[in-house]
Amino acid sequence: MKHTLYIIISIFFLSFNISTYTNDSYIKQTPLSESIERGAIVYNDFCIQCHLGKGEGLKDTFPPLAKSDWLSKDRFKEAIKVVKYGQKGLITVNGKNYNGVMANLELYDDEVADVMNYIMNNWGNTQKEMITEAMVKEIQP
Numbered sequence: 001m002k003h004t005l006y007i008i009i010s011i012f013f014l015s016f017n018i019s020t021y022t023n024d025s026y027i028k029q030t031p032l033s034e035s036i037e038r039g040a041i042v043y044n045d046f047c048i049q050c051h052l053g054k055g056e057g058l059k060d061t062f063p064p065l066a067k068s069d070w071l072s073k074d075r076f077k078e079a080i081k082v083v084k085y086g087q088k089g090l091i092t093v094n095g096k097n098y099n100g101v102m103a104n105l106e107l108y109d110d111e112v113a114d115v116m117n118y119i120m121n122n123w124g125n126t127q128k129e130m131i132t133e134a135m136v137k138e139i140q141p
């Protein structure tokens with residue numbers, strides 16, 4: 001008897017947990033949040049070695065992405081161009097000059113969009129306007 005009661009209580013808690021979990025993820029997942037999730041994978045594969053784990057960059061060598069003025073609303077098209085085609089020569093990020101090389105990483109347009117959404121919504125950056133694959137496709141060198 002005691003045993004059965006124990007099983008019933010366990011099932012109750014188990015199903016309670018499962019249903020709250022699915023509810024939560026159902027509410028939280030939006031096209032933007034899904035893109036950000038995929039973008040995290042792209043970031044960890046292609047960007048983290050230079051821009052580092054918190055987007056802080058490396059003094060005088062790799063510019064920061066955290067709170068970068070390039071990722072603000074009026075400049076994000078230029079930032080898409082950097083991520084899509086690479087960038088070399090003088091660049092000013094948050095008032096500080098860098099003069100290095102970021103190679104063209106040969107990402108697909110959807111990967112550029114995902115990683116942009118990730119970096120624009122992390123480390124204190126917020127940009128609720130979602131970057132789409134179509135927007136990336138429009139950006140020319």
Ligand code: HEC
Nearest residue numbers: 046047050063064068070087088089091098099100101102
């Ligand atoms: C090999 C190192 C390296 C890798 C890998 C790299 N970057 Fe960069 N990134 C740089 C450098 C260096 C610059 C500045 C180039 C210059 O001085 O003209 C830069 C500039 C930028 C900028 C514009 C300036 C800023 O800080 O906002 C963005 C945005 C950016 N990178 C995003 C990315 C993303 C996203 C990835 C991965 C998809 C990536 N980078 C991978 C080195 C790198």
